[in-house]
Amino acid sequence: xxxxxxxxxxxxxxxxxxxxxxxxxxxxxxxxxxxxxxxxxxxxxxxxxxxxxxxxxxxxxxxxxxxxxxxxxxxxxxxxxxxxxxxxxxxxxxxxxxxxxxxxxxxxxxxxxxxxxxxxxxxxxxxxxxxxxxxxxxxxxxxxxxxxxxxxxxxxxxxxxxxxxxxxxxxxxxxxxxxxxxxxxxxxxxxxxxxxxxxxxxxxxxxxxxxxxxxxxxxxxxxxxxxxxxxxxxxxxxxxxxxxxxxxxxxxxxxxxxxxxxxxxxxxxxxxxxxxxxxxxxxxxxxxxxxxxxxxxxxxxxxxxxxxxxxxxxxxxxxxxxxxxxxxxxxxxxxxxxxxxxxxxxxxxxxxxxxxxxxxxxxxxxx
Ligand SMILES: Nc1ncnc2c1ncn2[C@@H]1O[C@H](COP(=O)(O)OP(=O)(O)OP(=O)(O)O)[C@@H](O)[C@H]1O
Numbered sequence: 001x002x003x004x005x006x007x008x009x010x011x012x013x014x015x016x017x018x019x020x021x022x023x024x025x026x027x028x029x030x031x032x033x034x035x036x037x038x039x040x041x042x043x044x045x046x047x048x049x050x051x052x053x054x055x056x057x058x059x060x061x062x063x064x065x066x067x068x069x070x071x072x073x074x075x076x077x078x079x080x081x082x083x084x085x086x087x088x089x090x091x092x093x094x095x096x097x098x099x100x101x102x103x104x105x106x107x108x109x110x111x112x113x114x115x116x117x118x119x120x121x122x123x124x125x126x127x128x129x130x131x132x133x134x135x136x137x138x139x140x141x142x143x144x145x146x147x148x149x150x151x152x153x154x155x156x157x158x159x160x161x162x163x164x165x166x167x168x169x170x171x172x173x174x175x176x177x178x179x180x181x182x183x184x185x186x187x188x189x190x191x192x193x194x195x196x197x198x199x200x201x202x203x204x205x206x207x208x209x210x211x212x213x214x215x216x217x218x219x220x221x222x223x224x225x226x227x228x229x230x231x232x233x234x235x236x237x238x239x240x241x242x243x244x245x246x247x248x249x250x251x252x253x254x255x256x257x258x259x260x261x262x263x264x265x266x267x268x269x270x271x272x273x274x275x276x277x278x279x280x281x282x283x284x285x286x287x288x289x290x291x292x293x294x295x296x297x298x299x300x301x302x303x304x305x306x307x308x309x310x311x312x313x314x315x316x317x318x319x320x321x322x323x324x325x326x327x328x329x330x331x332x333x334x335x336x337x338x339x340x341x342x343x344x345x346x347x348x349x350x351x352x353x354x355x356x357x358x359x360x361x362x363x364x365x366x367x
Contacts (some may be wrong), residue, residue: 002138009164010047010068010077011042012210013038013051014075015040015042015075015110016037017073018346019031019032019037019068019072020032020069021071022064022068022071023067024036024063024354025060025063026054026058026060027054027354028106029064031064031068032079033153034054035052035053036053036054036086037049038052039083039104044110044246046079047078047080048079048080048082049068049079049080049101049265050052050073050081050082050084051068051081051082051083051084052084053083053085053086054086054087054088054348054349055085055087055345055350056087056128056131056132056133056214057084057132057340057343057344057347058344058346058347058348059341059344060138061083061099061263065081068081069081070118074173079262080110080154082102083250085132085133087103087214088103088104089103089104090102090345092237095170097208098202098205098235099205099216099233100237101210101211101213102213102215103213103214103215103364104216104350105216105218105235106215106218106240106269107220107228107231107239107240107241108124108217108218108219108240108243108248109220109222109228109240109241109243109261110220110222110223110253110254111222111244111251111252111253111257112223112253113222114222115244115245116273116275116310117219117222117248118146118150118201118276118279118320119274119316119317119320119325120151120241120243120272121147121219121272122150122206122219122320122345123316123325123326124171124217124241124339124342124343125151125175125217126325126327126339127213127336127340127342128214128215128217128329128347129173129174129214131213131329131340131344131347133214134211134212134213134214135214135215135216135220136210136215136216136217137151137172137175137177137178137210137217138177138178138204138205138216138217138218138219139177139178139179139181140201140204140219140220140222141221141227141228142197142200142217143221144221145179145180145181145297146178146219147161147172147179147181148170148172148177148182149323150320150325151173151177151325152173152322152323153172153177153323154170154172154177155172155173156168156170157245158178161209164258165207166209166210167203167207167209167224168209169209170182175264176211176228178204180200188266191242198226198233201227201231202234204231205234215350222251222253223256224257224260226310228260229264229266232266233264235363237266237267238269238353238354238362239267239269239349239350239353240261240267240268241269241271241272241346242254242258242270242271242272243255243272243274243330244271244273244295244298245295246273246275246293246294246295247274251294251297251298254298258302262265269304269305269307269346269347269353270299270304270305270306270346270349271302271305271307272295272296272306272307272309272310272342273294273295273304273306273308273309273312275310276288276310276312277309278311278312278313287305289322305345305349307345307346307349308338308341308342310338310342312337315333315335316335319343326339327340328340
């Protein structure tokens with residue numbers, strides 16, 4: 001009798017009510033008010049619900065799946081969940097909305113040069129794309145642009161639009177890329193003062209047809225210079241990720257870079273430790289060539305997540321040299337898996353940032 005009564009009450013509304021108790025584990029918000037719940041279809045024997053995940057490769061999908069099934073269990077029907085992806089957008093800010101079609105801006109930074117920031121940027125972009133997100137890359141490393149080389153030959157070069165008033169970015173492996181490299185003769189040095197860098201970056205943001213993107217990844221120059229200052233002023237950055245190697249000498253410079261982000265009021269999403277260790281392919285022995293645990297200690301000190309620890313791997317550097325990031329050249333390899341997990345963590349932290357009320361970059365005045 002009880003079961004019959006319950007059966008007769010299965011409506012779209014009752015299913016929605018049941019799901020309003022389900023919280024997304026990343027944000028702690030219920031999936032109805034956060035608009036993650038889509039279409040509900042009530043069948044004779046089946047309940048079908050569409051649910052959007054907030055980040056690609058969402059690491060807590062299993063927990064959310066179990067909560068939804070538990071909430072719908074009393075209806076006594078087979079539950080089918082159609083998963084989708086709906087990356088939340090950075091909060092609109094009229095005065096700084098230079099990129100209305102871009103949902104999130106992620107800045108990849110490093111305290112010092114050569115720690116693998118560009119390697120991380122290129123593989124992070126490829127990994128987010130592989131996980132289903134729409135991604136672009138802005139190479140803001142004005143003095144040492146390496147993104148076009150690392151991403152391989154373009155399928156479409158950077159060009160002007162038909163009316164000549166907008167820039168169409170180059171397309172590398174399906175990813176729109178803008179870089180100063182497109183405008184400087186090979187082998188020539190860029191010797192620019194701060195105002196010129198500011199103007200160029202402003203153009204890269206305002207005059208480029210980026211299209212609809214979930215994430216625009218900015219490959220920053222190392223250290224604390226003009227490009228960081230300009231970007232902090234020009235647009236709201238969802239978050240920065242700090243790439244470091246494990247040794248103390250690299251960490252000293254990271255702390256300065258972290259301080260700059262704080263002054264620019266750009267939130268940091270976490271720390272990535274690159275060249276964390278080397279695993280011998282023959283015997284499996286793990287060597288910590290550049291000391292061990294520095295990234296973890298730094299993350300703890302800054303109270304930030306350690307987003308990933310990337311091993312030293314000749315395939316990773318060979319991929320960069322060849323212009324074929326390992327996530328693209330060997331997508332099912334162990335090395336690619338590390339980058340895919342890292343990308344999922346970065347995207348998760350960006351999504352959480354929206355739920356917990358992001359800080360906004362305003363700055364410059366207070367620097
Ligand atoms: N995990 C890794 N395993 C092996 N080689 C790596 C790894 N990460 C980076 N490299 C290599 O280290 C060198 C420096 O990397 P990359 O150019 O990405 O550093 P960067 O921090 O962007 O440098 P820059 O100061 O020029 O901006 C490159 O030759 C790259 O291929």
